[in-house]
Amino acid sequence: MNRLTVMIVEDHDATRLSLVAKVSTDPKLSVVADVGTLAAAKREFDRLKPDVLLVDLELPDGSGTELIGLASGQSQILVISVFGDEKRVVSAIRAGASGYLLKDDDAREISVAIHQILNGESPISPAIASHLIAHFQRNAASQTDVSLSLREQDVLMLASKGYTYNEIAELMNVSANTVGTYTKRIYTKLEVNSKAAAVYEAKRLGLMDD
Amino acid sequence: MKPPARTRAAWLIAIGIVPFIILHIAHQLDTPNPVLDEYRVDTMRIVESHSPTPPVDAQWREIDADTYISVPIRRENFNSSWIAIDLADTPRYAAGAALYMRLPEANVSVYLGSRYVGSSGRMQRPLPFYVRPLHFPLPVSTGASQPPDTLYVRLAREGGYITPNDLFIGPSDTLGEIHRTARFYGLWLPAAVVTIMFGLASSLLVLYFVGRREFTDYGVYGIYGVIVVIWSINTMMALIDHIPIHHWTFFALLYLSLWWVILSPMFANRFFRLKLKWLERSVIALGLVLTAPLVLYLIQHDIYALYRYYAFIWVPFILLCSLVVFVQYTYASWRYWSVESIGLYVVGIMGLVFGIRDYLFDFTTWIPGTTFYIRYVGITHIAFINLVIVYRYVRSSRDLVTLNNDLEQRVQQKARELEAGYEQRRLFERERTLSQERDRLMRDMHDGLGGQLIQALAMSEKDNSDTELKESLERALVDLRLIVDSIAPANNDLISLLASFRHRSKRVWERSGVRLHWDMGDIPATSLWPEQTLNLLRILQEASTNALRHGDARNIAISTRLVDDRIRIEIVDDGKGFDPESVEKGFGLGNMRRRADDAGLNLGIESSDAGTRVAIELPVDSW
Incomplete structure (x- = not known):
């Protein structure tokens, strides 16, 4: 079956790897790229055009918002955040994101959130x-x-x-x-x-x- | 409020009849003292002569009291006539007699035989229109056996007519009494009143000059003051006795001081705010036009023309002005229907009626009575206006006090509003500060503490063995989020706080399998300090942890309600309960109580085997 492609952009290595592992537990999803910088993210996005994007806004070489702006027509975007603080999330959504994830969400929660936005739903805190x-x-x-x-x-x-x-x-x-x-x-x-x-x-x- | 038009009209007409009634009564009362009748001199002789002493050998002419003698007005000289009364024919003459003249209207000089008795006025340049009662006690004739002398009375005046029925001879006491009474009512009383009016008018003029820059209303006081001053002059003219003024000056003052009537429409206009500027302007313009010939005749010393002008043009014009004033007062009464306007309407009618009556009294013989009435109308008019002005002043002072009080109240109100506004701004500032603090903290912690914890958590997940470490890190993360939440602006709203708490603990709730009932009842907005918020969150955490872990509960209900003046947060579960007294650590009750005390919250814990209820109460305004 066709699995949906996911790209993860997160600069903290252990966190990123954890996210990759959690997403991969979902048989319907396939992680096609995981990067730690904005530049790499843009490159990989152009190349792969993934269905789903998980983006941390605090990147060492820029803000994830830029990527959201580029990708929002193409992909469903979830912002990953430590606190899920509303200001950050809402401005990401205004830029084109569809929702958010907490960085320590477990696999089930992440999977649920991704499928939600793919369905067009919008989670709200x-x-x-x-x-x-x-x-x-x-x-x-x-x-x-x-x-x-x-x-x-x-x-x-x-x-x-x-x-x-x-x-x-x-x-x-x-x-x-x-x-x-x-x-x-x-x-x-x-x-x-x-x-x-x-x-x-x-x-x-x-x-x-x- | 004003009564309907028909009622007003009826009242005005009814009131309008009153002056006629008063006039009628006045005419009844104003009859020559019947006492005088028996002392009237019935027959006498007259001759025209400028002789300073009685012209004994002149060509006398017999007249009686009913003869009407008209003396022409001379241009160059004045008129002088001598009247001779033969005391032998006068039944009432006796020792201690006196001559009484009621209203001679001439300058008088009296001789008994060749003896000078007395005079009033000036014989050289007679004071014109010198109207006042006179009383001359007559000396006893020289020589007891001699027949009584002839009494000679000289009348000197510009012109007019002579009233032979105006001479009385009788006992000095009786006539003296009558004379004093006549002088009192005819002269002294009006003089006193005029003086008082003059004083009042002067004070009003002062008021005008003092206040005219600030109060446009004060113009009316100025006009009124001027009017009264002029009126006083006019009335005083009748009281001149020995003030040596030139008779042309006298005429000028007498006639021109009638300008007080011409100015009255201007006064009425302003007094009642009638805004009939065209009316007052045309009256004054006409007045100026008609004054010109008057001044001309005065300068030319043309007494004949002057007198005719006065009789046929000037006085009718004055009457016309009083008619105008009357119309203004009627209009004001119609419009305002106030005590002021109706009072002046009455005075206005009286002025008109009495003015016309006096005019006819002066120039014809159709009118009964003995004196001019218009003087009293003038006094009434001015007294009434004085009263009204004083009343208005008092009322405006009172209004000022009320206004002041009102203003003060409004100032206080504004001060309160301002204070509330400041309070609001203070709150807003505080929220902004908190918000900024929170943002700063979050920015710091997002990659810092928060990010590190997540890293640690992620690393611990890799190694599935140490679940305790993982749970410990998870709790640490939740805790960190709670702390950050505690300074979240979120409208400082308790419900938002609880909502965030629920959201943060979502995973815990779901994992526990317990059914959560969420009931956020309406409560008013509160404003908690961050430390209160944090303490409250910790209490909630402890309470819900207890319910989830120790209680074996199936259902947990978290609710907010307003009870009396307090906000009540309840966490109720249906677990097996515990004994609040004997509980060991692990329930964190001590901590909860301490936190409740610190935050100023009321904590109540009830527990039985049916379940546990933890209730937190805080007063509505807990800041």
Whole structure:
């Protein structure tokens, strides 16, 4: 069967090797490259065009965000992080990532997360949900940004209070799948807004034609 | 509030009748003292003469009290007539008698025979329109056996007419009494009132000059002050006795001081804010136009023209002005329906009615009564306005106090709002500081401590033997994350904190197989210091670890609720419980209590074989 290709970018050797091992336990996934620098990552990405990218943002020779920008059209991207802190994650998502992983997640968790984003789902933590609520509220009056629907706001609110997808589904009287769809839409809006904002900025700076 | 239009109209008409009633009553009361009737001199002789002493040998003419004698106004000289009264024919003449003249309107000089008795006014340059009652006690005739002399009375004036029915001879006491009464009411009382008015008007003028730059309203005080001053002059003209002024000056002052009426529309306009600027301007313009001939005649000393002008043009114009003022007061009453406006409406009607009455009284014989009434209207008008102005001043002072209080309250309110604003800013600053701290820590630790721990964890995973090491490292990592969470801004929100705690411990929960019930009830926002937050998290960790590890629980419920004024966090499990008193270490109860104390939280632990309940309480405003 065709296994999905995964590339891992992480500069701490033991951690990287651990991740490689964990991903490899999933028969549906195949690690095609693991690198420790941004330069190597770009090279390997161009060469291999993997389906999934796991990127650490803190690389010795640059920020993983650059890679996200390059790869987001092509691959599904997960940011790997020590704390999963919301600021970092949300800005990665705005750059084009689909979710995040903690560096010490076990194999099952990693596999689940990868399959989730391949399915188009978007995992969300309470902190990220809070952050997103604040973000969308801040930009509510903006001309360029799309705002959240009431249901989407409800999902974020419940997620920020610590409820799981299943619990949210129960509280909102929908299926767990629907909740997943909502979060995906939220992320899309975030990315769209981010892209729209970038375009707006670019136009404003005269970098693009109208 | 104003009553409907019809009611107002009805009231104004009803009130408007009052001056006529007053006039009627006044006419009833204002009859010559009947006492005087028996002392009236009925027959006398008259001759025109400028002789300073009685012209005994002149061509006398017989007249009686009912004869109406009109004396033409002379241009170059004044008029002088002598009246001769034969005391032998006068029944009331006796020792101790006196001559009483009610309103001679002339300068008078009296001789008994050839003896000079007394005079009033000036014989050389007579004071015109010198109206005041006179009383001359008559000396006893020389020679007891001699027949009584003739009484000679000289009347000197510019012109006009002579009232022979104005002479009375009778007992000096009686007539003296009547005279004093007449002088009091006719002269002294008005003089006193005028003086007081003058004083008040002066103070108002001072008020105007002091306040005119700050208060545009104060213009009305200026105008009013000027009006009263001029009015005082006008009224005072009637009281001149021995002030030696030139008679043309007298005329000028007398006529021109009627300008107080011409200025009144201006006053009424401002007093009631009627904004009828065109009205006051046209009245004043017309006044100026009509004053010009007056001034001309005065300069030319044309008494004849002056008098005619006064009678037919000037006084009617003044009456027209009082009509204008009356209309303004009526309009103001209609619009405002206030005590002030209605009061002035009454005065306005009185002024109009009495003014016309006095005009007719002066120039015709159709009107009964003995004196001019307009003087009293003037006094009433000005007294009323004085009252109103004082009342307005008092009221505005009171308003000022109220305004001050109001302002002070608002200032206090603003101060409170500002304080709240500062408080908010302080909170915001603190959040920002915490956020920056956290970011800094995370940046430091991401590759530093955190990264190293993960490396160590990864290395320990390679070697599957040492699970204890692995778990130890995992716990260390969770712990590190909790610490970082404790300074997470996250709205300083308790629920966000619990949510993060749950999320961080996800793996532990899942591995345990215990069912977690999560119930975050609505609680108000709190603001905890990082150390409180950390302590709280540690307590939660300890409590949940106990439930998961020692209790054999199937279900654990974590909830938040608002109970009275406190926020209550509960961790309830259905395990086998423990004895809080006799428990050994491993449950970390001592630590929990210590942490609760440090953070200022209330900790309650109940445990039985049905389960355990750990309750943490904190007051709503725990900062």
